[in-house]
Each structure stands twice: as structure tokens, then as C-alpha cells.
Amino acid sequence: MSKRFWITETPISIPEVVDIVSRREAGAINTFIGTVREFTKGKRTLYLEYQAYVPMAEKKLAQIGEEIKEKWPDAETAISHRIGHLDIKDIAVVIAVSTPHRADSYDASRYAIERIKEIVPIWKKEHWEDGEEWIGDQKETKAYPKGYPEESDQL
Amino acid sequence: MSKRFWITETPISIPEVVDIVSRREAGAINTFIGTVREFTKGKRTLYLEYQAYVPMAEKKLAQIGEEIKEKWPDAETAISHRIGHLDIKDIAVVIAVSTPHRADSYDASRYAIERIKEIVPIWKKEHWEDGEEWIGDQKETKAYPKGYPEESDQL
Amino acid sequence: MTKILLFAGLQEKTGEEAIELDFSKGSVKDLREQLLQEYQLEDFKTAMVAINEEFAANDRLIEQGDIVAFIPPVSGG
Amino acid sequence: MTKILLFAGLQEKTGEEAIELDFSKGSVKDLREQLLQEYQLEDFKTAMVAINEEFAANDRLIEQGDIVAFIPPVSGG
Numbered sequence: 001m002s003k004r005f006w007i008t009e010t011p012i013s014i015p016e017v018v019d020i021v022s023r024r025e026a027g028a029i030n031t032f033i034g035t036v037r038e039f040t041k042g043k044r045t046l047y048l049e050y051q052a053y054v055p056m057a058e059k060k061l062a063q064i065g066e067e068i069k070e071k072w073p074d075a076e077t078a079i080s081h082r083i084g085h086l087d088i089k090d091i092a093v094v095i096a097v098s099t100p101h102r103a104d105s106y107d108a109s110r111y112a113i114e115r116i117k118e119i120v121p122i123w124k125k126e127h128w129e130d131g132e133e134w135i136g137d138q139k140e141t142k143a144y145p146k147g148y149p150e151e152s153d154q155l
Numbered sequence: 156m157s158k159r160f161w162i163t164e165t166p167i168s169i170p171e172v173v174d175i176v177s178r179r180e181a182g183a184i185n186t187f188i189g190t191v192r193e194f195t196k197g198k199r200t201l202y203l204e205y206q207a208y209v210p211m212a213e214k215k216l217a218q219i220g221e222e223i224k225e226k227w228p229d230a231e232t233a234i235s236h237r238i239g240h241l242d243i244k245d246i247a248v249v250i251a252v253s254t255p256h257r258a259d260s261y262d263a264s265r266y267a268i269e270r271i272k273e274i275v276p277i278w279k280k281e282h283w284e285d286g287e288e289w290i291g292d293q294k295e296t297k298a299y300p301k302g303y304p305e306e307s308d309q310l
Numbered sequence: 311m312t313k314i315l316l317f318a319g320l321q322e323k324t325g326e327e328a329i330e331l332d333f334s335k336g337s338v339k340d341l342r343e344q345l346l347q348e349y350q351l352e353d354f355k356t357a358m359v360a361i362n363e364e365f366a367a368n369d370r371l372i373e374q375g376d377i378v379a380f381i382p383p384v385s386g387g
Numbered sequence: 388m389t390k391i392l393l394f395a396g397l398q399e400k401t402g403e404e405a406i407e408l409d410f411s412k413g414s415v416k417d418l419r420e421q422l423l424q425e426y427q428l429e430d431f432k433t434a435m436v437a438i439n440e441e442f443a444a445n446d447r448l449i450e451q452g453d454i455v456a457f458i459p460p461v462s463g464g
Contacts, residue, residue, distance in 0.1 A: 014169055014170055014173060014186075015169055015170065018169060018188065022190065022244055023244065024192070024193040024243050024244055025192065025193065025194065026190055026192060026244075027189065027190055027191070027192035027195075028187065028188070028189060028190070029187075029188040029190060030185070030186070030187055030188075030264075031169075031185070031186045031187075031188065032183065032184075032185055032186075032257070032260070032261075033173065033183070033184040033185075033186065034182065034183060034257070034387050035177065035181055035182060035183070035184060035253075036182070037179070037180065037181060037182035037255060038179040038180065039180065040182075050386070051317060051318055051321075052386070053315065053317055053360070053363075053379055053381065055363055056360055056363035056364075056379065057386075059363055059364075081386055081387075088179050089177055089178070089179055089181075092386075092387065093386065093387055098190075100192060102187070102189070102268060102464075105187070106187075106261060106264070106265050109185075109261070110261050113257060113387055116386050116387045117384065117385070117386060117387045118384070119365075119384070120384060120386050121317065121360070121379070121381050121384055121386075122384055122385070122386030122387075123317060123318035123319075123382065123384060123385050123386070124385045124386070125318070134318040134319035134322070134382070134385075135385040136318075136319075136382055136383025136384065136385055189464050205463070206394060206395055206398075207463070208392065208394055208437070208440075208456055208458065210440055211437055211440035211441075211456065212463075214440050214441075236463055236464075247463075247464065248463065248464050257387075268464055271463050271464045272461065272462070272463060272464045273461070274442075274461070275461060275463050276394065276437070276456070276458050276461055276463075277461055277462070277463030277464075278394060278395035278396075278459065278461060278462050278463070279462045279463070280395070289395040289396035289399070289459070289462075290462040291395075291396075291459055291460025291461065291462055
């Protein structure tokens with residue numbers, strides 16, 4: 001796997017993502033693992049279905065890596081996001097950020113997950129006991145005057 | 156491995172630590188991986204040697220887990236720290252914290268690494284090209300009026 | 311003909327993963343209006359639009375051969 | 388006899404992983420002074436002390452059978 005930012009239909013290996021950013025200059029690697037949670041606001045999820053506009057999603061993940069490079073020049077980032085059918089506890093996303101010192105690894109990793117939820121064309125469909133729905137995180141929280149998210153829009 | 160907080164002389168498996176905190180209630184797992192960095196302030200490290208007061212170190216890691224439980228009641232924590240000879244890039248510590256929502260996983264994980272550097276009896280000896288030294292992170296930065304670190308002393 | 315990709319809820323509501331549209335020339339805004347008229351789906355007004363895999367503003371002109379995609383509010387992560 | 392565990396730099400400077408000391412009764416502070424006199428090592432004044440694997444304040448009395456450890460500034464992580 002030479003890609004550092006990729007969409008996959010198969011389970012994500014955490015060490016595979018971590019290995020990409022592991023290097024002699026790093027003293028810290030922060031990883032964020034997004035997993036499928038059973039209950040959200042008291043509602044029980046049976047499973048999720050993720051869809052992506054794959055080529056654009058991979059470009060946008062890579063863009064997040066570049067944004068991180070601008071903000072934290074010593075950081076190296078790798079991100080993998082899974083699509084398709086995911087059961088409870090399954091891993092949806094793995095972010096790994098390595099930096100020389102630990103504070104930056106936390107900040108950059110946090111930045112990455114917030115940006116994923118904002119600019120990467122990936123959608124999840126919740127399947128509950130009594131129905132299903134495509135979720136749009138931004139729907140209630142964001143408005144885009146220009147019709148699309150600008151870089152300054154991060155949460 | 157039924158322990159959630161342990162010292163080991165063998166390489167740490169990241170998935171093993173993550174698996175301990177993975178659960179249906181979690182939507183986020185933050186992991187912090189501390190690795191051996193080659194250069195610190197321009198000085199080249201050849202390798203490190205970690206030593207621990209093992210039974211007390213495991214107790215103090217478990218105490219950090221309890222402190223996290225008090226501050227973030229929905230969090231589950233697992234921590235493994237390696238001792239012995241570590242080469243550049245080797246993993247010294249893996250922290251995994253799972254929470255229902257992502258913000259807490261970052262905050263609790265960050266809390267854990269800061270506390271490790273403060274209260275857990277583990278020491279590293281730097282081996283450079285031109286010498287060696289036991290490092291004491293607190294030496295220049297902390298003073299303990301009571302002779303030991305209190306809970307409110309976290310960085 | 312302009313190819314328009316649809317995703318998530320928009321794909322489900324239209325029953326189409328992609329639409330081939332006779333859209334001679336115009337802006338993203340013009341395209342939104344044409345689709346809104348044809349499908350009566352508010353989503354064509356509110357979703358973001360990407361051209362050739364980059365987000366595009368409403369005044370952006372759509373060229374021959376452009377790949378247009380409607381991007382409903384995302385929910386990855 | 389009281390068993391005292393030493394680690395890291397303190398272990399290296401004394402050449403001992405543990406000391407058996409004839410320390411009849413007293414506080415952590417008293418123990419620090421006795422060791423300081425014996426070894427002339429500032430570390431016995433500055434290091435933290437643990438009794439039975441818990442940090443102990445200077446006024447804590449050391450009992451028969453207690454396991455005492457000197458904990459130099461830590462550097463894990």
C-alpha cells in the first residue's frame with residue numbers, strides 16, 4: 001500500500017496505518033479510530049452503511065494531510081476510511097499522525113477528524129430497528145455562503 | 156492478557172491494547188503511541204534503556220485509569236509500557252482510550268500521557284554517541300512541596 | 311450531455327447513481343435550477359456541488375466534459 | 388532491617404538495586420537524613436519516596452516490614 005490516504009471496502013489494519021507515519025524523527029504517534037457505536041441519543045443502531053465518492057474522497061483526505069503539513073510542518077499523516085456494510089464495533093476510520101513532540105500529534109489528529117466530517121464526500125446510512133436514514137452531520141450545524149466549505153470553516 | 160495496565164519487556168501490539176477498550180458503547184478510540192526519537196535538541200540518540208519499579212508502575216497506570224474514570228465516566232482506558240532496550244522507532248508506550256464521543260477520547264488520552272510522565276515510576280536512560288544519562292523529566296519543571304506528586308499536580 | 315453523479319439520499323430519492331443531462335451551457339446555479347425543476351427535490355438547491363472532484367461555487371461555469379457531482383451533507387468519520 | 392529499593396541514577400550511583408538498612412524507627416524524613424549521611428548523595432533528599440508502592444510524604448512513619456523505594460524523577464512515556 002503506497003497510498004497514505006485511501007478508501008477501502010475491507011477492514012482497516014491499525015498497524016498498517018501507523019506504520020506509514022512511523023519514522024526516526026517521530027516521538028509521538030496519535031491515532032484516532034472511529035468505531036460504530038450501538039446507541040446514539042437512546043436510539044439503537046443495528047448496522048451502518050458507508051458510501052463514498054471514492055476518487056474525490058481520497059483527494060480530500062490528501063488535502064487534509066496538506067493542510068496539516070501547513071499548520072504542523074513536522075507532522076506526517078495517514079488516513080484510511082472504510083465503506084460498505086459496518087457492524088457495531090467495526091472500525092470506520094483510522095487516522096495516524098506522527099510528530100516529534102506529543103502535543104502536536106494530538107492537535108493535528110483532532111484537526112483531521114473534524115475536517116473529515118466537513119469536507120470529505122463520505123456518507124453513512126444508519127439502520128435502526130425501526131427505520132433507516134442517510135445522515136448529514138452538517139445539515140443542522142453549518143451553512144456555506146459560497147456553496148461549499150472553505151478552509152476557514154473547520155470546527 | 157487480562158490486565159488493562161501493564162509493563163512488558165516485549166514489543167507492544169497496538170491492536171492488543173486497542174481491543175481491550177473496544178466495545179459497543181464506544182464511537183471513538185484515541186491511541187497515543189510513544190516512540191523512540193532519534194534526535195532531541197540536536198543530540199542523536201543511539202538507543203534507550205527503560206527501567207521500571209514494575210509492581211508500583213502497574214498500580215500507578217491503573218490509578219491513571221481510575222482518575223480518567225472520575226473525570227470522564229464513560230471512558231475505558233488501557234495502557235502498556237515497555238521496558239528494557241529500545242531502538243529508534245520502537246514503541247515505548249501505547250495508551251488507548253475509548254469513549255462514546257470523540258472529544259473525550261482525545262482529552263482523556265492526553266491526560267493519561269501527561270500523568271504517566273508525572274507519577275509512574277519508569278525511567279529512561281539515553282544512550283548517545285558521546286555518553287549516557289538517566290533522564291528525569293520532572294527535574295527542571297516540577298517541585299513537590301509534600302515530597303510526592305498530588306493529583307492536582309497534572310500538567 | 312453532462313454527467314451528474316448522485317450520492318447518499320439524493321441517489322436514493324432519484325433512484326439514480328448518475329444522470330445524463332442535456333445541459334448546453336451555464337453555471338452551477340443554472341444547473342441547480344434545471345434539476346430542481348425536473349426533480350422537485352430541495353436537495354439540488356442545498357447540496358454542495360463538485361466539478362471534477364473539487365468543490366465548486368454557484369457562479370462556476372460548467373464546461374463540456376466536466377464531471378459534476380452533488381454532495382449532500384457528509385457524515386464520514 | 389528495612390529494605391530500600393533503588394532505581395535509575397540512584398541505583399547506578401550506589402551500585403545497589405536494594406539496601407538493607409538498620410533503621411529502627413522514624414519518618415521518611417529521618418530515613419532520608421540517615422541515607423544522606425551514609426551515601427553523601429543529594430538524590431536521597433530530592434527523590435520521591437514510596438512505601439509499599441505508594442508515594443509517601445516526609446512525615447510518614449516507616450513501619451517494620453514496609454518496602455521503601457526511592458523514586459528519582461521519572462521519565463516514562
